[in-house]
Amino acid sequence: MGAAATTVRGSYARELSGFHLLQSRACAVTVIVLVLLGVVLDYAVYPDQMLRFALARVVTGLGVLAGLGLLYLPFGRRHVHAVTFVWLTFPQLMIAWMIHVTQGEASLFYAGIILTIFAVGTLFPVGYMYTLAFGMLTLLLYWLACVTRESGVRDHGQFLFHSTIILFAVAGSTVYTYYNERGRRQLFELKDELARKNEELESTNRNLADIKGQMLQQEKMAALGTLSAGLLHEVNNPVNFCMMAIDVAMEEPAAQASATLRECLADAKQGMQRVQYIVSDLKTFAYRNEETQDAAFLFERALDAAVRLVGHETKGIAIGRDIDGDMLVRGDEAAIIGVLINLLSNAALALRKEPNGAPRIVVGARPDGARVRVWVVDNGPGIPPEHLSRVFEPFFTTREVGQGLGLGLAICYSVVQRHGGLLSAESVPGQWTKFTFDLPRAGGER
Known part of the structure; x- marks a missing residue:
């Protein structure tokens, strides 16, 4: 039972690793597209900062692209979680910097931080502890972006409100990831159990085929035995009579005088002996x-x-x-x-x-x-x-x-x-x- 459980855990870990690698690549492409499309928001909200924000977005996109490329290398495939965690921090650092250089706790870019937290929990659900750690890092970056401004935090109420919303996002994303992970594990266990049942069914079918073959063989042998037992008595007597008659005929003067007749009688005797051998062989099956x-x-x-x-x-x-x-x-x-x-x-x-x-x-x-x-x-x-x-x-x-x-x-x-x-x-x-x-x-x- 312990060995089977270990095998299941190993299979699940391999499947999960492949799933995370695929999700990380898909998530990286999505993040690059969203980061670059954010120039529209920059133009609508902070047009005076558009050029340097566009430059920040390009640098962030290149950083995520580098992480995506690393995921296609053996190192990235072996350390998919660590590589993903690193490139996911690039958008958060960019957003935190934008918050810092604009309005601090009053900046509308805090919504981008919340969006990223939910994206990690839904697009790349790697485990609730991973999501929780990423959420707390994001909250820390938001606090640093607001507190380290030259003017500091001006509206403490708004700062507390936004911090609370971020915490809610972290909690919601973490809970979602936890149950998503449990559901995926249960689904895998069901698939594994179904595969085992199919293997057992195939094994049972093979055994049934073997048993059917053996039963057919036993029936054939039993029928051959019954037939042989009857033939032993029915065939042996006339064969013995024929053998005696052939021996008597071979002693007759006519047979002694004709080489052809002697040859024919010898062939007949050989044929009768062959019948005796066959009947003798059938005794093996009869008894x-x-x-x-x-x-x-x-x-x-x-x-x-x-x-x-x-x-x-x-x-x-x-x-x-x-x-x-x-x-x-x-x-x-x-x-x-x-x-x-x-x-x-x-x-x-x-x-x-x-x-x-x-x-x-x-x-x-x-x-x-x-x-x-x-x-x-x-x-x-x-x-x-x-x-x-x-x-x-x-x-x-x-x-x-x-x-x-x-x-x-x-x-x-x-x-x-x-x-x-x-x-x-x-x-x-x-x-x-x-x-x-x-x-x-x-x-x-x-």
């Missing part, structure tokens, strides 16, 4: 429980099952292996088979979509401490850089409409993450794509 989801298994056995199950998609594509001995890993074998199926299927789809010479997929595995690092690399068209950072996002897909939900890699990412690993992607467009993940070794380091 899953909590124990099998954290059991030791050979990685190559899982790879064999994945390769067989995507055989129809990888026809004509060479699948190489770079596996260092028997890799015994631990985890959910069915889920890891699912990851390998997805990666092999995606690679095969990319290779068929944009062939790049002789299509090839290589699956590798190497021990890495207590983990096993696995990679699947293909020599396909690669993934564009703008898509590479998004491949694991739920529902992101580059396939045509109706050919995929964009959940495969997102689910694979979650499965690997559940095993304490990380699934990552690398690619060089037009050359290759590589997916890498790691799994826990059974028994740790050996």
Whole structure:
């Protein structure tokens, strides 16, 4: 909570600094224009002083302009409050001097002092203490302008009245600045809270998308398990009968006398064996429980099952292996088979979509401490850089409409993450794509 509050205060301070810099620049331009336009008032009230007042206004305008230029430099941006306070005193010094050389407490220029005080509180509201300090400095300059005249203060009543009006202006401007500052802070806190709520909502939406993807995957696995359990009994029996019949037929004299017939029977037997392997692979999905989801298994056995199950998609594509001995890993074998199926299927789809010479997929595995690092690399068209950072996002897909939900890699990412690993992607467009993940070794380091 304390760290969050500190972050909010820091963000507010940065935003406020930028706001004050913008306001100070705008206020400086406004003051320069008003100071120069004041020659009209000089002509109307004190025409005999017009020339030297005009000169004073030009000098004051140049001083404010110098302060404005300083605000565009690094020093001015870092010390915006101090620079602004200095150039704001230039008009007050000018007005105080005009009061001093004209009628003192009877001079109409005291109204200009009040106008400047309100301008500081409204055009440049930097904080009530700042406004109060500026107001008291202005009151001091007014007193000095009146008291230091050669004739001194003549009308004490008028002097007290004008001083009181200036004090009222200081109080009103200070109170306004105080509540303006509070309102701005509350507005910023509301904006910050809204931004946090939006981030939480986005995070919740991402989590919901992940959960939806996982639920879809679980439903698919459950349906596959139910189907597999039924197939085990319905398919195994006729397959066994066919195998027995083929063995008997191969012993017949007619088969012994015909090479073509023996070859046909051998092909039929090989086909039946493939069916047996597929049914055996499906057992992994049919009989899953909590124990099998954290059991030791050979990685190559899982790879064999994945390769067989995507055989129809990888026809004509060479699948190489770079596996260092028997890799015994631990985890959910069915889920890891699912990851390998997805990666092999995606690679095969990319290779068929944009062939790049002789299509090839290589699956590798190497021990890495207590983990096993696995990679699947293909020599396909690669993934564009703008898509590479998004491949694991739920529902992101580059396939045509109706050919995929964009959940495969997102689910694979979650499965690997559940095993304490990380699934990552690398690619060089037009050359290759590589997916890498790691799994826990059974028994740790050996």
